[in-house]
Amino acid sequence: MNNVINKIALLSEMAHASLDLPTIDVGVMVVNIEKNKFSYFVDKLTEFDCKFIKLGSNKIEIDLDFLIDENGVFVDLNDFYQNVNLSPDILRKNFYILIYLDSFFGYNQGVGTSYLGEIEVFDNYLQTNTLAYINLRNRLKKEDFADYENFASEEIIFYTGTKGVLKLRIPSIPIFLDTSIDYSKYVNEIIDKMNSKDFTIHFKNVLFSLEKKSANSQIEVFYLNISSLLQEANNNYELQLKNFSFEKFKNDLLKEKEKYFASLREILGKILTQILGVPISIAASTFASYKIDNIYILYLVLLSFLIYIIFAIYFQTIYYSDVLEVEKAFNKDFAKIASDSGLPELEVNSSRDSIKRRIKVIKNSIIIFIASVVTLGLLFVFYMMFQIKQGDFSPKNDKVPRHFTSLLKK
Numbered sequence: 001m002n003n004v005i006n007k008i009a010l011l012s013e014m015a016h017a018s019l020d021l022p023t024i025d026v027g028v029m030v031v032n033i034e035k036n037k038f039s040y041f042v043d044k045l046t047e048f049d050c051k052f053i054k055l056g057s058n059k060i061e062i063d064l065d066f067l068i069d070e071n072g073v074f075v076d077l078n079d080f081y082q083n084v085n086l087s088p089d090i091l092r093k094n095f096y097i098l099i100y101l102d103s104f105f106g107y108n109q110g111v112g113t114s115y116l117g118e119i120e121v122f123d124n125y126l127q128t129n130t131l132a133y134i135n136l137r138n139r140l141k142k143e144d145f146a147d148y149e150n151f152a153s154e155e156i157i158f159y160t161g162t163k164g165v166l167k168l169r170i171p172s173i174p175i176f177l178d179t180s181i182d183y184s185k186y187v188n189e190i191i192d193k194m195n196s197k198d199f200t201i202h203f204k205n206v207l208f209s210l211e212k213k214s215a216n217s218q219i220e221v222f223y224l225n226i227s228s229l230l231q232e233a234n235n236n237y238e239l240q241l242k243n244f245s246f247e248k249f250k251n252d253l254l255k256e257k258e259k260y261f262a263s264l265r266e267i268l269g270k271i272l273t274q275i276l277g278v279p280i281s282i283a284a285s286t287f288a289s290y291k292i293d294n295i296y297i298l299y300l301v302l303l304s305f306l307i308y309i310i311f312a313i314y315f316q317t318i319y320y321s322d323v324l325e326v327e328k329a330f331n332k333d334f335a336k337i338a339s340d341s342g343l344p345e346l347e348v349n350s351s352r353d354s355i356k357r358r359i360k361v362i363k364n365s366i367i368i369f370i371a372s373v374v375t376l377g378l379l380f381v382f383y384m385m386f387q388i389k390q391g392d393f394s395p396k397n398d399k400v401p402r403h404f405t406s407l408l409k410k
Helices: 002-017 035-047 077-086 088-092 126-140 184-193 197-210 218-224 226-291 295-340 345-390 402-409
Strands: 023-025 028-032 052-055 059-063 072-074 095-100 103-108 113-116 119-121 148-150 155-160 164-169
Touching: 002 028, 002 035, 002 059, 002 095, 002 103, 035 052, 035 059, 072 077, 077 088, 077 095, 077 126, 088 126, 103 126, 126 184, 155 197, 164 197, 164 218, 184 197, 184 226, 197 218, 197 226, 218 226, 295 345
Parallel strands: 072 095
Antiparallel strands: 023 028, 028 059, 052 059, 095 103, 103 113, 113 119, 148 155, 155 164
């Protein structure tokens, strides 16, 4: 490889020193050298064991058979682009461009590296950009994108329902693209996404920004703005996808809202059942205590009421835990809806706030109910104790059932 590079470096030096542009044809290169440099290059060719023929006093014909394992060598970028147009496979093999800046350019396909002179470089995208240009050119000419191709003017013509008709000139011979920018990443993304008909429509629409440019500059302007054009097409495509899913997310939002309302209604129904039962229980217990003149029966009524109160409070704590679980699931689900749905923030917040209010009302209702039950329970206990203290429990009325008597004796 080093021997090849040394010979390429010599050919590049001769090409740069040539009185006119060298020619390469059928495996030979002809160079027109100044007479005062002629002998110098003859000696160099001899030193590097190159096959050559002198053509007069200033022309040399050099045999390029040492490049038999390489794809080829090109005089300059124009020569390179013209040959690539005829045979794109050149880009997938080793090649050299003799006149490139003030040295030569080389590409080693085996390791995928580029050379500027004899120095390996990692920020030169000549090969990848040229390949990307050809791939995109060929893709845009396909029937599923271009409605018509004018071979004479190298134009493709396509139509969109919103923008109309656009003529876009894409030269067959690749144009020079800034080698410090890797255009292939943009081109590959465009080609991949063109499998979607919807993206293709949006991509066509953004190309209409080139409509007012001259035919010769359209493709150059396209590549200069390829990043922003691709971003615009992506944004429009994503917006379309969101619009398609908008109604779905909206329906999902309504379903989620109804689901949580149903859960809260169920919990609220259970709470109301107990709320209605407490006054009845207190009234019944009070009435019973008023008619009873047996102290032990009064104690039994009081004990029964306290057990009822304990169970009522216990069930309320269970309902409160259920509300907290609903609230936790609600916060998680609505956070996902807000981030993924694309629905207007006002609409999401409106539904979220209505459920939050319902949850808050039920939580407060449970707390107030528990506090009320405890308060009423204490008042009833005080009432019962007052009844016991103030009541007439004389021996004639203090008839203890047999089973109570036996318990007291124990």
